[in-house]
Amino acid sequence: MRYSTHLLLAGALSALAGSPVLAQGDAARGQQWASQGDGSGAPCLACHGANGEGNDAGGFPRLAGLDADYLTKQMLDYRSGARVSPIMQPNVDSFSEAQIRDLAAYYAGLPSRSVTVTGTVSDELLALGETLANNGNWDSYIPPCATCHGPGNRGVGDSFPALAGQSPNYLSQQLKAWQSGQRHNDPNQLMAAVATRLSDQQIEAVAAYLGRLNASDDGEVKP
Template identity: 35%
Template sequence: MGLPALRSGSSAIPAACLALAAAGCTPEPVPKPFAQTGELVALSGGDAGPRGACHTCHGMSGEGDGNLTPRIAGLDPGYIARQLIFYADGLRQHEQMSWIARQLTDEQRSHVSDYYAGMEPAPLERAPSVRLACEPGAEALYLQGDPERGLEACATCHGRDGGDAQAGSPSLAGQPAPYVAAQLRAWRSGERYGDPQNVMLAAAQAMAEEEINPLADYIARTGDGSDRPGFPAECPSPRRRDPRSGA
């Protein structure tokens, strides 16, 4: 049985025609605008929304805050992407970062990692270091490690000046001392893990608690010309190391 003929002047359109018309003009899916570039993810937060925008904590140039928020500009893109996955999967704990990482798509994580990796790290203003004269052991730990304790030299993976890191390892030059110290303690306690071959876990657990702050201070001042030693008069009286305070 055929379709009924349309009456002259009638606006009635058979349902079959409507279906055919709709099938022929279905629009292509519109891509999410904030998934297209790393810059847009950094500024908008991508799927995490405005409260997940990277620049609100890490700065417009990825420079960090000089305290507990790290510099992410110039880091290895694979390292950044891997940390976002760790946050999303719970291997690395931070309330805000874990929430943000879970909202982002794989594409957004990749784009924003490439975006910050391509940034030139901005120099930070720092006062001259006093601890390098007072704690010469920090420089030795960074450059040489301590084979007797199985403690690998930081420079092996992160470079002598903290900026020439191996692929997949973060550059350390200019990272804030409080952030570095907090991460060393997280590695040492086992709260942070997931590095290849557990190199960081083993190194941090071989360190003594009193070595962490001086080493973090040394790391924070590598590669920026501010590692000038202080005057001996500014150094506190030396204390004998307690042999019970090892790893």
């Protein structure tokens, strides 16, 4: 439903602008590429889970329900090296852009589901994370994550990915990668500016909180 609305909208916009419709991937073909990989290593589901739900212990992000254009950009960035990951680059570097769009369409079309988080953290840490996510910390010039990542931090459009229900280990690794400069593929350094202001404790707190949110419903912290 959302997919066809998107297509209609894209069609209407392109008719107005007289430009071609943005290429959309084919989810059925994407499922096939996901189950076989690009031939150079393990299939996607070995790390990202049978339903794209991710694996927190391994730090493998959930892909299910993320925006198709966001996923496409990230895979193209791994392929070109604009996003540095020795683990991910070999998984996509033999795919064509059309195959990458197919994979993105497949994962974007799966129901959003939170990664399984094991272990408990203190209520104080979760409360600190909730404050950062929804109110920021203006003493340190940290804006609320939700101003860009949307209500409930469930993502907005193709630029601001969902953080709710994402693997806490993955979230904190990415924030640290921006701090060290290893990840630098964000438009206008929007994320680098935020990540470099976070302390280690704030990273742990916000990642723990966000990872425990429901990816698809009212955004309550799970019991």
